[in-house]
Amino acid sequence: MLYGGIEAGGTKFICAVADEQQNILAKVSIPTTTPQATFEAVFAFFDRYPIDALGIGSFGPIGIQPNHKNYGHILATPKEGWANTNFLGKLKQRYNVPTAWTTDVNAAAYGEIKKGAAKQKHSCIYLTIGTGIGGGVVINDAVFEGISHPEMGHLFVKRDPKDTYQGTCPYHKDCLEGLAAGPSLEARTGIRGEDLPLDHPIWDLQANYLAQALMSYTLILAPEVIVLGGGVMNQDHLLKKIQQQFTELMAGYVEIPNVEKYIVRWGLPNESGLIGTLLLAQKELEK
Structure with missing residues (x-):
């Protein structure tokens, strides 16, 4: 099994692939520019790996209600060009795998409680x-x-x-x-x-x-x-x-x-969010 994780920040996207023991096999940092350019770079990274599940922790605010039309979207962000971007939709269209979707700080909290200071x-x-x-x-x-x-x-x-x-x-x-x-x-x-x-x-x-x-x-x-x-x-x-x-x-x-x-x-300095996304991907697959 391979798990993909995306810690999506307003400055950069950190993407990684990990194995079943959560060992990170590959990682890349992508500047957050326009949605089109950023997602193209994300796809170029993940297309090389047959991931079985994906975890996303995104800058917000984001839509989290599955029955709402803005689910999976970045909402009223001050980040130019990103408001109302269907983040989750773009990833699920590309990779038909179980996908966890939450905020970057929620992912970091999950990383810290599983492997960090909590x-x-x-x-x-x-x-x-x-x-x-x-x-x-x-x-x-x-x-x-x-x-x-x-x-x-x-x-x-x-x-x-x-x-x-x-x-x-x-x-x-x-x-x-x-x-x-x-x-x-x-x-x-x-x-x-x-x-x-x-x-x-x-x-x-x-x-x-x-x-x-x-x-x-x-x-x-x-x-x-x-x-x-x-x-x-x-x-x-x-x-x-x-x-x-x-x-x-x-x-x-x-x-x-x-x-x-x-x-x-924090017990996982600068890695809490990324590790959290990989763990959430694993949890999503296990569901």
Whole structure:
């Protein structure tokens, strides 16, 4: 058996083929340009392998209701040229195999609970903090979806009274993504995040907004573990600040595991989503 996986991001598509033991046999990175050019490159890669199932984790928002006409489509994305693209339809037309379809962050959450930092747990939240902020949820070993998929980066948080920054989110301005995603660091300070001094006060503000969000997720979903990934989380000191502020905000109201084991960094850096898609392909075939 061969499993195909696609981690489809707004910047690049990572495609891979794995065997039954989930060993990756081939992998390629494809720039996300126009849908036509991108899919042609995807087909050129997968046409070389007789895959038995396919897993797709796509940037969103996406249509996930099988009985709805927008199922399998990318919806109102700001990525130019991609709104209303029938992503799943194009792949199923080319490859008539069982196909799992979800968001890139849901796929990453599944990868982390099966092989990463949430391994041996039955529920987790995965939050990626980079150019944007997105979240995926696994409950009882299954990716969570309702009328839509989670859009956890667009939660509103309580603004710091001294924070006058309007926010980067094109839809909501000062939601979590608008106030705490990577671009907000440079927009406030004029310094790229990776070049900011460790003692810069922006890190405390960043940690506070993220801790507020994690508190809300905990009170609503009560996952066994929260996994943080993405480029911004390459800062060791930021994780400790988030853990500290989360503990202060919770104020002992809900009993949780040791915070250093409850809020953790990703166990599959830069590979959570791709590994998740391959595992979801395997699960889809087994169904």
